[in-house]
Amino acid sequence: MPKINGNEIRPGNVLEHEGSLWGAVKVDHVKPGKGGAFAQVELKNLRDGRKLNERFRSADKVERVRLDQKDQQFLFETDGMLTFMDSETYEQIALPVDILGDRRPFLQDGMVVHIEYYGEEALNVTLPQKVVCKVAETEPVVKGQTAANSFKPAILDNGVRVMIPPFVGTDEDIIVNTELFEYVERA
Structure with missing residues (x-):
């Protein structure tokens, strides 16, 4: 895996830090009046969701990890597990429901999602940014x-x-935008 300097960390990068995999959420480059510049990085653990704020100087070396992305189709849910199928190899994988968090209601039958893998381990599921939903109930127009x-x-x-x-x-x-939980337009 390639090593990068601490000042080369960008949001979205996946790093191996303290024996675990972390995603860079927010990066602020700070140049104090006294002392050397550093990057203040907000990290999120990809396995358990913990957050961590860490300072990296330009001389610090960190391991940058590349994740494999595969498009997979959602098949069904049973006993708190979501089953996805690789559309090329037809292999199926079962992942826990909580991997989606509060975006779970937007997952629809047959939907194609991006799953990020580190080796054979699935770390993240990304839904399409926009999803069509039906309004079940609302107030009448005034x-x-x-x-x-x-x-x-x-x-x-x-x-x-x-x-x-x-x-x-x-x-x-x-x-509906699945990241912001906001109305976008009529379908």
Whole structure:
């Protein structure tokens, strides 16, 4: 694995640090008035989700890890495990539900996701950024409320609450951003 200097760390990089795999979430380059410059890096453990703030000087060497990405199709869920299939080799893999965290409701049957592997170990599942959902219930439109940029609460068919524009009604398909849990547009 290639070693990089501490000042070359970028958000999204995966590092091997203290015997574990960490993803760089946020990187701030600091040049204090006295002393050498350093990178203040917020790290997230890819295996258990712990967070860590670490300082890396430019002279510090860290291992940068490359993860293999595969597109896999979601098949079904049983006993708290999600089963995915590689569309090229047709091999199946079962991963725990909590690997998706609060994005779990957006996973739909047959959806193709990106799974990142370190060797044979699956570390992360990335959903498509935009997903089509149906509005299950929302408030009716109130006349005269369209002048201002106003939104109303809605519950989607997967149980997630989002804010939608007043012109969207019940049983309409909308596109939702899975990272921000926000309405994007009508489908």
